[in-house]
Amino acid sequence: MDSIAKSHGLVSKIALLPPLSLWAVTKLTVIGLVVSVFAVVFYNYFLHPVAHVKGPLLAALSPIWIVRSVAGHRLNRDIEALHRKYGPVVRVAPNELSFATESSLKAVHNPGPSGSLFTKKGTSEEMILRLVFPATNLLTVQDDAAHKTLRTALQPAFTAKALRDQEEITQQHVQATLDALATAAKTPGTPISLTRELGKMIWGIVGHLSFGQPLSIDQLDNYDHRKDLHAKVASIMEFFQYMASVPVIGSMIVFSVVTYRKLFGSSQHILGKQELDSHIASKRSGKDFLSAILAAKDAAHLTQEELYSNMTLLLMGGYDSSYVTLSAVFYHLLSKPEHYSRLQSTLRREFASADDITCIAVLQQPLLNACINEALRLVPPINGHGSHRVAAKGTAIEGIWVPAGTLVSADIYTIQRDPKCWAFADEYRPERWLDESNGPGTPFAKDVRTSWRPFALGPRACIGREMALQSIRLAVAKIVFLFDLTLENRDMVWDRDVGSHFLWHDFDVRVKVDNARG
Numbered sequence: 105m106d107s108i109a110k111s112h113g114l115v116s117k118i119a120l121l122p123p124l125s126l127w128a129v130t131k132l133t134v135i136g137l138v139v140s141v142f143a144v145v146f147y148n149y150f151l152h153p154v155a156h157v158k159g160p161l162l163a164a165l166s167p168i169w170i171v172r173s174v175a176g177h178r179l180n181r182d183i184e185a186l187h188r189k190y191g192p193v194v195r196v197a198p199n200e201l202s203f204a205t206e207s208s209l210k211a212v213h214n215p216g217p218s219g220s221l222f223t224k225k226g227t228s229e230e231m232i233l234r235l236v237f238p239a240t241n242l243l244t245v246q247d248d249a250a251h252k253t254l255r256t257a258l259q260p261a262f263t264a265k266a267l268r269d270q271e272e273i274t275q276q277h278v279q280a281t282l283d284a285l286a287t288a289a290k291t292p293g294t295p296i297s298l299t300r301e302l303g304k305m306i307w308g309i310v311g312h313l314s315f316g317q318p319l320s321i322d323q324l325d326n327y328d329h330r331k332d333l334h335a336k337v338a339s340i341m342e343f344f345q346y347m348a349s350v351p352v353i354g355s356m357i358v359f360s361v362v363t364y365r366k367l368f369g370s371s372q373h374i375l376g377k378q379e380l381d382s383h384i385a386s387k388r389s390g391k392d393f394l395s396a397i398l399a400a401k402d403a404a405h406l407t408q409e410e411l412y413s414n415m416t417l418l419l420m421g422g423y424d425s426s427y428v429t430l431s432a433v434f435y436h437l438l439s440k441p442e443h444y445s446r447l448q449s450t451l452r453r454e455f456a457s458a459d460d461i462t463c464i465a466v467l468q469q470p471l472l473n474a475c476i477n478e479a480l481r482l483v484p485p486i487n488g489h490g491s492h493r494v495a496a497k498g499t500a501i502e503g504i505w506v507p508a509g510t511l512v513s514a515d516i517y518t519i520q521r522d523p524k525c526w527a528f529a530d531e532y533r534p535e536r537w538l539d540e541s542n543g544p545g546t547p548f549a550k551d552v553r554t555s556w557r558p559f560a561l562g563p564r565a566c567i568g569r570e571m572a573l574q575s576i577r578l579a580v581a582k583i584v585f586l587f588d589l590t591l592e593n594r595d596m597v598w599d600r601d602v603g604s605h606f607l608w609h610d611f612d613v614r615v616k617v618d619n620a621r622g
């Protein structure tokens with residue numbers, strides 16, 4: 105009874121305390137926040153398991169460095185600069201490491217004997233994919249066995265025979281671009297956006313192959329608009345990724361991402377939904393990707409949502425990577441016109457007319473492939489940060505212990521410009537890929553070609569690599585064969601002016617077009 109009386113007395117005394125003023129509550133809140141921030145910063149700098157890894161001070165203390173880089177569209181250049189300064193391993197955020205060696209690329213993306221050591225779960229990439237795709241697809245599936253099953257189901261669309269069968273569709277859309285350039289050649293002094301024409305061509309090819317019929321230019325414009333919106337929130341996703349490790353906040357973030365997609369729509373509302381439904385309803389069989397996937401649908405147990413999600417992935421991945429690469433190829437060829445002239449002369453010796461230029465024929469053109477490979481080396485369509493992973497369990501990379509839960513990436517952009525692997529690493533030198541130019545005693549003899557990985561590697565490497573290269577080879581060969589192009593915006597410097605976050609952003613190769621002479 106005495107204890108009860110005492111407790112009542114304590115409650116009474118507390119009740120008699122004057123109520124806290126709004127100012128007092130505000131002060132306590134501010135003090136609490138300051139103490140919390142100080143504690144987090146102190147832990148990140150002194151006690152975090154990767155605190156010993158070199159990097160900028162701001163990156164060690166908070167996610168501000170990486171968020172600022174993504175928001176400023178300088179990601180590729182900024183991370184490369186860090187590696188040049190600090191070496192092959194850099195801390196780019198409190199819980200994130202960037203590696204820049206071929207062996208680290210293999211370690212992150214190749215599964216070990218007991219399966220993958222790294223997962224996408226908890227990455228900003230996963231959040232962005234939640235925004236874009238309505239259901240699981242080849243890019244978003246987490247489980248290795250499920251990924252293998254799905255990839256096997258999609259593989260028939262990318263065999264050598266399938267690529268040969270798809271040439272008719274590719275030629276059709278390349279010809280439409282040639283017609284547009286021929287029209288532009290009638291007024292050779294008037295510049296046009298080559299990037300825009302190439303984008304429409306690739307959209308036509310990949311859309312046709314994905315859904316069995318071409319998608320409209322309005323759909324392309326809608327997609328580009330949505331992509332610009334997603335680019336603007338990329339830095340927010342970086343911050344969300346950091347905050348997602350906090351249990352309650354993490355749940356709120358996931359809810360916000362799902363709600364955003366419901367409110368603003370996913371790709372399902374803008375890309376090929378009507379075409380997909382029409383294709384399924386007609387039960388027609390063609391040479392396109394969708395026909396191959398429909399044939400494997402039962403085996404892969406794909407739902408209607410998953411089927412659409414995979415087709416959308418093939419469209420978006422094929423479009424973004426191919427039209428960036430085509431723009432990069434022509435930018436570099438035209439920045440130093442001697443490269444363009446040499447390729448044009450070579451093609452005109454090899455082919456009597458543009459009709460002779462086929463997908464099979466261009467495979468046997470070393471200089472053409474060298475020009476494309478070199479553009480892919482300098483401007484890989486994806487970067488390492490855009491495909492970063494979380495360590496599922498502790499492991500060592502490059503002699504650095506990576507604790508479970510740590511974000512890691514292998515930066516392809518930096519690896520493919522590493523002076524230790526490439527002579528004249530920052531220069532466009534197509535000749536490095538020619539047999540006669542890389543033998544003993546040549547400047548390129550010590551190039552480490554195995555560090556050329558523009559399409560990534562491992563079981564999750566780009567499934568559409570050969571399809572993309574087939575379209576790129578054919579388009580470059582025919583355009584160079586038929587037209588003399590002059591770069592209009594000669595003050596443009598790709599490495600300086602073109603933005604990068606998870607993708608390349610804000611580039612436009614403008615040219616004047618004339619019919620090829622001779």
